[in-house]
Amino acid sequence: MGRGSKVPSADLKNQIRRLRFEHDEMTQEALATRVGVSRQTIIALEAGKYVPSLVLALRIARVFGVTVEEVFQYEACVK
Amino acid sequence: MSLHEKQAWFNLAVLGLAFATFAVLAPFAGVQRATAAFGWLGLLGFSPIIYVSRKRNRQVVADERDQAIQARTSVIAYSVFWVVFVGGSMTVWALFRDRGSISVNVLPLFPLVGWIVLTLVQSVATLIQYGQGK
Numbered sequence: 001m002g003r004g005s006k007v008p009s010a011d012l013k014n015q016i017r018r019l020r021f022e023h024d025e026m027t028q029e030a031l032a033t034r035v036g037v038s039r040q041t042i043i044a045l046e047a048g049k050y051v052p053s054l055v056l057a058l059r060i061a062r063v064f065g066v067t068v069e070e071v072f073q074y075e076a077c078v079k
Numbered sequence: 080m081s082l083h084e085k086q087a088w089f090n091l092a093v094l095g096l097a098f099a100t101f102a103v104l105a106p107f108a109g110v111q112r113a114t115a116a117f118g119w120l121g122l123l124g125f126s127p128i129i130y131v132s133r134k135r136n137r138q139v140v141a142d143e144r145d146q147a148i149q150a151r152t153s154v155i156a157y158s159v160f161w162v163v164f165v166g167g168s169m170t171v172w173a174l175f176r177d178r179g180s181i182s183v184n185v186l187p188l189f190p191l192v193g194w195i196v197l198t199l200v201q202s203v204a205t206l207i208q209y210g211q212g213k
Contacts, residue, residue: 037142040081040209044144049212053143 011075017046019064019071035059083145084209086126087202093122094199111184117191123198148208156201163196164189 020026028042035056044050045060052060052072061068100116130140141149167189175181 032139036139037144038081038139041142041144044212047212050144056143 012051013048013073013075014045015071015073016042016060019066023064031060031063034063081145081209082129082140083149083205085129087205089126089129090123090198090202091206093119094195094202096122114191117195120195148205152201152204152208155204156197159200160193160197164193167192 016031020028020031028039028046032039032042036059037056041050045052057068057072061071064071097117097119100119101113104113104116171181171185175185
């Protein structure tokens, strides 16, 4: 791609931390166990450093009993 | 710390031990004999033991993020390996082309150095990737 071209980048925000606290202050370890990942992955997700697979996103949404869109918000921005 | 990070640290510790032993032995025994120090690299075969305890406790050994990091580090390690391999091959050719043959003592160094480069780069790349939290 040429210099100066505008590349759209994904900015995925999430509400995992808020949802955990709304669900009896669920720990990161408890959420990690329920969705089948490590606690480090939950930490990376909450920090917005890791973009989950669709399956993991669905699993997390199912644990909280909400839709995927309520957990993850996609904001496309052009850089 | 994830299991892959522990394995990376273990790999680096074994590599460090091998190189330190080589550096100590080389002045006394000569470079060729000192290469026996790389026998320490056999310890790398024990690194899967790191995974046993977690598997027994039925904890997650490696999730999708770990696999993604491993995939990225493998690509980085193999890319560097090929650059070193091609560079090494051309260097040997440049050094020995006048003789018309390559010493049989040089050829075993190729898989040894290749393996060391692969392990070293993959371990360092793994620690960097986890350090960045990706």
